[in-house]
Amino acid sequence: MDRPSGARAVVLGLAAVAAVVAAVVEACWSPAFVDLSVYRFGGAQVARGEDVYAGPDPASGLPFTYPPFAALLFLPLAALPSPLAAGLLTGASVAALGWTVRLLAPRLGPAALALLLVGLLLLEPVEQTLSFGQVNLLLMALVVAAVLEPDRARSPWLLGVAAGVKLTPLVLVVHLALTGRVREAGTSLAAFAGTVLVGVVLLPAQAADFWTAAVWDSGRVGGVAFVSNQSVNGLLARLGDGDPPTVLWLVVAGAASLAALACAVGWHRRGHPRLGLALAGVSMLLASPISWSHHWVWVVVVVVALPRTAPLVVAAFASRLLWWPPHRDDRELGWGPVEQLAGNSYLLLALVLVLGSAAALVRDRAGRSGPSAPQPQQRPGPEDDGEGPQDHHRDDAAAHGTPS
Numbered sequence: 380m381d382r383p384s385g386a387r388a389v390v391l392g393l394a395a396v397a398a399v400v401a402a403v404v405e406a407c408w409s410p411a412f413v414d415l416s417v418y419r420f421g422g423a424q425v426a427r428g429e430d431v432y433a434g435p436d437p438a439s440g441l442p443f444t445y446p447p448f449a450a451l452l453f454l455p456l457a458a459l460p461s462p463l464a465a466g467l468l469t470g471a472s473v474a475a476l477g478w479t480v481r482l483l484a485p486r487l488g489p490a491a492l493a494l495l496l497v498g499l500l501l502l503e504p505v506e507q508t509l510s511f512g513q514v515n516l517l518l519m520a521l522v523v524a525a526v527l528e529p530d531r532a533r534s535p536w537l538l539g540v541a542a543g544v545k546l547t548p549l550v551l552v553v554h555l556a557l558t559g560r561v562r563e564a565g566t567s568l569a570a571f572a573g574t575v576l577v578g579v580v581l582l583p584a585q586a587a588d589f590w591t592a593a594v595w596d597s598g599r600v601g602g603v604a605f606v607s608n609q610s611v612n613g614l615l616a617r618l619g620d621g622d623p624p625t626v627l628w629l630v631v632a633g634a635a636s637l638a639a640l641a642c643a644v645g646w647h648r649r650g651h652p653r654l655g656l657a658l659a660g661v662s663m664l665l666a667s668p669i670s671w672s673h674h675w676v677w678v679v680v681v682v683v684a685l686p687r688t689a690p691l692v693v694a695a696f697a698s699r700l701l702w703w704p705p706h707r708d709d710r711e712l713g714w715g716p717v718e719q720l721a722g723n724s725y726l727l728l729a730l731v732l733v734l735g736s737a738a739a740l741v742r743d744r745a746g747r748s749g750p751s752a753p754q755p756q757q758r759p760g761p762e763d764d765g766e767g768p769q770d771h772h773r774d775d776a777a778a779h780g781t782p783s
Contacts, residue, residue, distance in 0.1 A: 385489035390477030393496055397509070398470030405465035412465050413439040415512025419464060421450040422457030431585045432593050444593070447578030447585045449544045468512055475520035476505065476679065482520075482527050483653060483683040499679055502696045507673035514544065515676045519660075522548050523680065525567065526555065526656050535563040539570020546594075547674075550640070550663040557644045558655070603669070606706040609725035610670035611635055617711045617722065628668065635730065636666035642736045649743065653684035658736060661729045672701060675725050681732070692728060700724045 401412070410416035420436035421443040431450045435442045443450065456464045477496055480487070487495065499505055508515045518541045524531075525538035538555070542548040549571065556564035579586040602608070604616035611632035615623035639662035647655030660677035664670045678696050682689045694700075704711070704718035714722055 386477075386481060386487065386492050389489045389493045389496070390474055390481070393477065393493070394470040394474040397473040398466040401469035401509075402462040402466030406462040409461050410438045412468075412510070412512025413441065415456070415461075415465055415468055417441050417443055418449075418453040418468075418512070418514075419457045419461065421445065422453035422455070425450050425454060425582065426457060430588070431582070432588050445544060446546070446574070446589055446594075447582040448574040450585070451577065451581060452544065465512060468514075469509055472509060472514075472516040473500075475516045476500075479516070479520045479523050479679060480683055482523050483680060495683070498693070499682065502678055502682075502693065503699050503701075504673050504675040504678055504696065507671075508676055511673060513673050515673055518545060518548065519676050519679070522551050522660075523656065525563075526551060526659070527652060535566035536570045538567040539572075540574060542567070542571040543574025547663050547667050550636070550666055551659055554640060554643055554647075554655070554659040554662075557640070558647045602709075604709060604711050606701055606704070606711050606722050607672045608669055609664070609672055609675060609701065609723065610667055611665055611726065612668045613670070614723050614726055617714060617719065620712060621709075632665055632668075635733070636662045638737060639665055639729075639733045642733060642740055645740045646736065649740075653680070654736070657681045657684050658733065661733060664729065665726075670726075672725065678725075688732070695724050695728055 404411045405415075416439040417436045420438070421431050424431045424433075424443070431443050431447065456468065459467065473496075476499060477492070480492065480495060480499070484492075484495075500509070505516070507513070521537040521541040525534040525541075528534045535555075538548060538551060542552065552564050552567045552571070555561075555567065575586075575590075578589075603612055603622050605613070606617075608616075612623065612628050615628060615631065639658050643655040643658035643662060645655075646658065657677070657680045660680055664674060664677065667674070675696070678692060681692055700721050701724050704714055704722040706722070711722060720727065
């Protein structure tokens with residue numbers, strides 16, 4: 380069996396095992412996957428011709444917080460028995476994780492791929508995504524494919540569809556435009572606009588409700604100060620007495636997100652697309668007012684693209700460090716300095732990555748502008764089959780400001 384076939388067999392095998400396990404768990408403890416229950420509720424409301432946003436899912440007690448287009452996509456999940464829906468979503472999510480890793484490391488052999496995937500499944504954001512029945516891994520795979528396979532006709536459309544389900548991938552559309560792929564960015568925006576139009580045409584009342592009210596109501600998605608919200612907004616809430624002023628959040632989050640995006644664009648233009656992608660994903664998480672811990676599946680991109688950074692990142696994300704301090708019932712508002720460090724660990728690590736990458740970018744520019752600086756080498760694009768493991772080490776060296 381050749382390497383691509385072996386790698387594909389590894390991904391499909393793990394996905395099949397995960398699907399069976401999820402189906403059994405859902406059959407025994409329904410609803411075991413609370414977010415999947417919300418998705419099924421949204422799809423069922425559409426099928427019954429009822430308002431998706433009128434009330435919470437009776438089984439989980441959680442409201443539907445996604446655009447109308449997403450509710451339409453969830454119709455098949457609502458039509459299936461819950462164990463089958465759980466197995467389908469979980470298997471597809473693990474397959475998407477495998478696809479993402481193969482896009483990031485196309486030369487990885489089957490044995491190494493299997494070990495890496497099993498290790499990634501232990502990271503808290505990945506485990507939480509699977510245990511909640513979330514779609515984060517699926518959306519991340521679509522975004523990674525759009526950024527790393529820009530010459531494929533499907534890629535921009537994938538990004539637009541991902542943004543149609545959750546709005547935050549729109550940050551990656553900006554990344555495409557700023558890295559010179561204006562046509563692809565425009566196609567992605569057109570695809571996103573198409574998802575909005577589909578929702579307006581097929582579910583006009585719900586679309587009006589979502590785009591004029593529900594999308595702006597942060598109370599529908601949970602408490603801002605809760606430890607799982609690893610966003611700038613959450614950090615400010617935990618440092619203060621609750622929800623921060625909107626202006627303060629916009630200024631701080633905007634500055635942090637723009638800095639991450641600027642670094643992403645800078646490194647992409649210097650021939651480090653994976654480092655750029657990792658930083659663009661961080662920018663997206665920093666920009667969002669709510670970035671639950673399971674949204675941080677983008678740690679997968681950081682781990683695979685930056686192996687030198689991986690041990691520290693894996694230690695923080697696999698140890699569930701953010702859950703160590705006391706939490707829930709607003710206990711986060713009484714944290715001391717040590718608890719703040721642990722309880723904001725995802726966000727703080729992301730900020731360290733941005734600062735380190737920015738400093739390395741400045742040094743790289745200074746070195747290239749010097750009289751004896753070597754001319755930058757042309758590196759193959761991500762779609763080039765000749766790309767190998769050394770490209771990841773170049774990204775890692777760039778992130779740390781060391782010679783590659």
